[in-house]
Amino acid sequence: MKPIHCDVLVIGGGPAGLAAAVAAKEQGAASVLVIERNQTLGGILPQCIHNGFGVGFFGDDLTGPEYAQRWIDRAAQASVNVLLDTMVLEIGFDRHVLAASGQDGLLDLRPKALVLAMGCRERPRGALAIPGLRPAGVYTAGTAQRLVNIEGYMPGERFVILGSGDIGMIMARRLTLEGAQVAVMAEILPYISGLRRNLVQCVNDFNIPLELCTTVVDIQGSERVEAVVLSQVDAHWQPVPGSQRRVACDTLLLSVGLVPENELSRMAGVSLDPVTGGPLVNQALATSVPGIFAAGNVVHVYDLVDEVTRSALQAGRSAARYALRRNEPSPKVVCIRPGDHVHHVVPHYLDVGAMNDEPARIEFRVRQPFEHALRALVRCGDTVLVNERLRYARPSEMVTVELSPDKQRAIHDDLMVELVDPRGEKLDG
Amino acid sequence: MHDDARTSYDVIVIGAGVVGSLIARELSRYELDVLLLDKASDVGEGTTKANTAIVHAGYDAIPGTLKAKLNVAGNAMFGDLCRDLDVEFDRCGTYVVAQSEADLAHLHELMERGFANGVTDLKIIDTDAMRLREPGIAPDTRGALFAPTGGIVDPFGLCIGAAENAVMNGVVLKLETTVTDLVLDHGRIGGVVTDRGIYRSHRVVIAAGLWADALMRHAGIDHFVVHPRKGEYFVLDRMAAAGVHHVLFPCPTTVSKGILVTRTIHGNVMLGPNATSADELHDLATTSAGLSEVMAGALKLVPSLDRRQVIHTFAGLRASGGSGDFLIEAPRQAPGLVALAGIDSPGLSASPAIAQHVIALLAEGGLVLRTRADFDPQRKAIPRFAHLSRDEQQALIAQDARYGRVICRCETVTEGEIVAACHSVIPARTYDALKRRTRVGSGRCQGGFDLPLVIEIMARELGVSPLALTKRGPESPWLRRPTKAVAS
Numbered sequence: 001m002k003p004i005h006c007d008v009l010v011i012g013g014g015p016a017g018l019a020a021a022v023a024a025k026e027q028g029a030a031s032v033l034v035i036e037r038n039q040t041l042g043g044i045l046p047q048c049i050h051n052g053f054g055v056g057f058f059g060d061d062l063t064g065p066e067y068a069q070r071w072i073d074r075a076a077q078a079s080v081n082v083l084l085d086t087m088v089l090e091i092g093f094d095r096h097v098l099a100a101s102g103q104d105g106l107l108d109l110r111p112k113a114l115v116l117a118m119g120c121r122e123r124p125r126g127a128l129a130i131p132g133l134r135p136a137g138v139y140t141a142g143t144a145q146r147l148v149n150i151e152g153y154m155p156g157e158r159f160v161i162l163g164s165g166d167i168g169m170i171m172a173r174r175l176t177l178e179g180a181q182v183a184v185m186a187e188i189l190p191y192i193s194g195l196r197r198n199l200v201q202c203v204n205d206f207n208i209p210l211e212l213c214t215t216v217v218d219i220q221g222s223e224r225v226e227a228v229v230l231s232q233v234d235a236h237w238q239p240v241p242g243s244q245r246r247v248a249c250d251t252l253l254l255s256v257g258l259v260p261e262n263e264l265s266r267m268a269g270v271s272l273d274p275v276t277g278g279p280l281v282n283q284a285l286a287t288s289v290p291g292i293f294a295a296g297n298v299v300h301v302y303d304l305v306d307e308v309t310r311s312a313l314q315a316g317r318s319a320a321r322y323a324l325r326r327n328e329p330s331p332k333v334v335c336i337r338p339g340d341h342v343h344h345v346v347p348h349y350l351d352v353g354a355m356n357d358e359p360a361r362i363e364f365r366v367r368q369p370f371e372h373a374l375r376a377l378v379r380c381g382d383t384v385l386v387n388e389r390l391r392y393a394r395p396s397e398m399v400t401v402e403l404s405p406d407k408q409r410a411i412h413d414d415l416m417v418e419l420v421d422p423r424g425e426k427l428d429g
Numbered sequence: 430m431h432d433d434a435r436t437s438y439d440v441i442v443i444g445a446g447v448v449g450s451l452i453a454r455e456l457s458r459y460e461l462d463v464l465l466l467d468k469a470s471d472v473g474e475g476t477t478k479a480n481t482a483i484v485h486a487g488y489d490a491i492p493g494t495l496k497a498k499l500n501v502a503g504n505a506m507f508g509d510l511c512r513d514l515d516v517e518f519d520r521c522g523t524y525v526v527a528q529s530e531a532d533l534a535h536l537h538e539l540m541e542r543g544f545a546n547g548v549t550d551l552k553i554i555d556t557d558a559m560r561l562r563e564p565g566i567a568p569d570t571r572g573a574l575f576a577p578t579g580g581i582v583d584p585f586g587l588c589i590g591a592a593e594n595a596v597m598n599g600v601v602l603k604l605e606t607t608v609t610d611l612v613l614d615h616g617r618i619g620g621v622v623t624d625r626g627i628y629r630s631h632r633v634v635i636a637a638g639l640w641a642d643a644l645m646r647h648a649g650i651d652h653f654v655v656h657p658r659k660g661e662y663f664v665l666d667r668m669a670a671a672g673v674h675h676v677l678f679p680c681p682t683t684v685s686k687g688i689l690v691t692r693t694i695h696g697n698v699m700l701g702p703n704a705t706s707a708d709e710l711h712d713l714a715t716t717s718a719g720l721s722e723v724m725a726g727a728l729k730l731v732p733s734l735d736r737r738q739v740i741h742t743f744a745g746l747r748a749s750g751g752s753g754d755f756l757i758e759a760p761r762q763a764p765g766l767v768a769l770a771g772i773d774s775p776g777l778s779a780s781p782a783i784a785q786h787v788i789a790l791l792a793e794g795g796l797v798l799r800t801r802a803d804f805d806p807q808r809k810a811i812p813r814f815a816h817l818s819r820d821e822q823q824a825l826i827a828q829d830a831r832y833g834r835v836i837c838r839c840e841t842v843t844e845g846e847i848v849a850a851c852h853s854v855i856p857a858r859t860y861d862a863l864k865r866r867t868r869v870g871s872g873r874c875q876g877g878f879d880l881p882l883v884i885e886i887m888a889r890e891l892g893v894s895p896l897a898l899t900k901r902g903p904e905s906p907w908l909r910r911p912t913k914a915v916a917s
Contacts, residue, residue, distance in 0.1 A: 001819075001823070037835065037838065087834075087835035087838065089835075089841065098819070100822070100826070100834075100835060100843075101833050101834070102826065102830035102831060102832075102833035102834040102844070103830065103833070104833070105823050105826040105827060106819060106822055106823045106833075121873070121874045121877060121878065122874065122877050124740065124741075124873075124874060124875035124876075124877055125875070126664070126739065126741035126742055127737075127739055127740055127875075129715070129720055129739055129742045131714065131715045131716050131717050131719075131720060131742075132714050132715065133713055134713070134743060135900070135905060136899065136900035136901075136905035136906060136907055139880075140877045142877065143878075143880055143881065146881045147881055147884075150881070151881055151884070151885070151895070152912050152913075153895060153908040153910070153911055153912060154908065154909045154910050154911070154914075155907065155908055155909065156909055157909050178912050178913070179914075217717065218714070219714075222711050222713065223900070223901070223902065223904035223905035224905050224906065239717075263839075266668075
């Protein structure tokens with residue numbers, strides 16, 4: 001195996017990988033290579049045939065394939081190299097990457113900088129340990145979406161959807177448009193876990209019943225799904241006795257969470273955040289291993305691809321700088337921690353020794369919905385560096401604030417991101 | 430497979446689970462026309478695919494029973510057998526963990542029982558030694574019984590390997606063939622009636638697991654009733670395997686060997702089983718109460734288990750019943766019949782010895798055994814790309830580019846392996862059959878990524894429409910219709 005050298009190697013040719021590759025090229029990296037396991041670029045976007053992509057970044061309302069194509073075209077224009085139908089098997093010491101493809105056999109890749117952009121996977125039935133039989137007809141929503149939109153087959157005729165994640169809601173509409181019946185959407189939480197606009201445009205507009213505080217407690221049918229048993233749950237997610245009811249259906253669709261896909265990251269020795277399952281990163285999207293950067297859903301799951309793009313552009317620039325050794329050594333790192341009502345924050349660290357000429361993006365999700373005005377604070381000790389008024393805050397909608405270069409220069413201690421009421425006092429939560 | 434039109438055989442074996450397949454393989458050593466039947470779409474669709482996959486050392490069975498004799502004899506055969514059939518097996522040893530004084534006393538009893546059964550090399554190790562071997566073991570551990578001859582195996586691989594070797598050596602296998610009655614000529618066995626026609630033979634072996642009693646009743650034998658006992662399991666991601674190094678049993682009860690925490694031959698961690706009475710033969714449902722019981726039992730042994738590592742749960746049925754010992758006999762009221770029933774634990778461990786025992790019974794009953802000169806005991810499995818060295822992988826891809834295309838990311842299964850499985854001696858025709866041969870869909874995403882790709886590849890290789898592909902047989906199709914189909 002002859003080693004293949006390049007400045008920046010990007011693992012994953014979805015929106016994160018493509019943006020990182022383009023940014024790396026524009027930052028001055030001479031050779032940028034994207035490795036993609038599918039036979040086409042775009043990641044998950046080619047099967048997301050609905051619109052709503054690009055409003056933030058392009059000012060256009062695009063479908064998934066259209067958004068992907070914009071970046072595929074930019075990558076081509078920037079002379080980014082691409083290896084399709086190629087799977088990374090291993091990331092070893094010193095960023096050596098081993099990949100396999102039918103066409104090229106095993107490949108030994110030696111990049112100066114590496115960007116992890118592997119995205120995420122769906123949580124399967126088994127991870128939830130939903131009791132019952134194990135018939136055909138239980139699908140995660142993304143798999144069903146691929147079958148319907150790419151392969152052209154209906155996986156069922158009458159659906160129950162568990163989970164009100166965006167993919168589940170999108171599929172509720174899609175399946176109805178294809179002539180199937182969606183009997184009910186059940187969500188274990190007392191609020192939906194996806195975006196409001198999907199609730200309105202996919203569930204309400206299509207008269208699909210939504211039941212909150214409800215979950216599936218049994219799957220029936222020994223060879224093919226015949227029914228599921230729904231149950232209401234209490235505040236501790238325990239089934240409420242007497243609230244079980246059987247719903248006849250031939251398919252159960254699961255939209256119960258996305259998990260960042262970090263098996264390769266682990267192999268590379270990258271430290272992971274136990275809350276998100278994604279790499280610990282600083283504002284440059286650098287991981288704990290020098291020369292390895294990460295962007296997109298592999299870090300934490302985004303709800304808008306526009307935000308993925310913004311973050312990935314940063315990662316690409318950082319990777320290029322590292323490859324070209326334009327980074328100054330950085331002696332001072334502070335932690336950014338989630339405070340009251342905040343579930344997790346990315347980045348996890350701020351490198352205050354470097355790049356003080358760029359604003360630092362801070363992305364976080366809240367633990368529970370707040371349907372009233374509140375404030376997001378970034379504190380450094382007693383100093384408040386960011387004080388941003390929000391109209392509301394929901395777990396399904398990631399919040400982004402920016403720390404200007406001036407504010408970064410004022411950092412003297414670890415940072416805390418927290419939510420407070422409009423007067424600056426503690427929130428009831 | 431071959432000789433499809435033949436309707437008359439020297440021996441018919443009903444049931445292609447691990448026991449039936451090994452019996453058929455034993456028979457294929459001799460100049461006999463053998464027919465192996467199964468009602469499912471693949472071999473090993475019954476209890477064979479849903480058990481703990483442990484090869485027990487043999488200290489647990491009551492001395493003097495058939496279980497004890499055949500467990501110990503079978504255990505000893507696993508090394509050579511799995512080497513010949515290219516099946517994954519690890520004689521890693523097993524531990525019974527004591528968590529109280531009473532448990533410790535029980536360990537000594539088990540050890541004595543083991544010696545009585547002819548199990549050598551048993552020894553009791555103290556808490557410190559156990560903790561050295563298994564750092565995550567519960568703090569109240571008082572010691573453990575270590576059985577070095579115990580191990581873990583791939584039970585589906587063993588069944589498929591034995592059945593394929595049997596077919597390679599001339600056995601005719603007919604799947605999707607349900608036996609509905611036995612043919613009796615003046616009380617003698619004359620053959621079997623199936624939903625695909627009548628097959629004649631003077632010798633029939635019932636190795637039908639959960640359906641043994643129903644079949645035996647056709648011969649007027651009704652003293653055995655199967656009482657299915659359900660066991661539920663958790664499967665944990667490979668990454669959990671860092672926290673569990675060994676095969677860990679709690680002290681057994683009168684009802685069962687208890688809820689294990691064990692690493693598996695494939696690199697996962699498995700928890701289970703419990704033991705509850707099943708309602709009926711299709712009651713393979715996992716239950717909230719059962720799964721809670723299994724998790725609680727597992728946490729008792731290894732408190733640091735992380736629930737978030739669970740990727741799959743399943744249940745299996747043990748074909749328990751009767752006296753509690755194996756029933757393997759040639760009943761006098763139906764000459765020509767050999768019936769097996771009550772093959773619950775340690776059935777898998779005993780299976781190679783059970784097969785030899787059945788041959789002996791058939792020989793006693795007059796079956797002439799002339800050894801075939803061209804019997805080949807060896808069978809090669811599909812290459813496992815993930816287990817090859819980088820050089821071997823490179824060579825395989827150079828030979829066939831499809832081995833370079835990874836389809837199942839979680840388990841690193843390539844298109845080449847899937848294609849090979851679709852064309853092997855007993856081809857995979859369903860997703861579950863493919864899964865058991867290649868590990869496709871067995872990883873942390875549980876088929877989420879690979880299913881659409883597998884459907885495409887299987888449709889192409891089997892020459893069928895994707896609409897015809899199923900999870901495990903005609904009643905479990907994946908797809909209903911094309912999109913945009915006009916309603917009629």
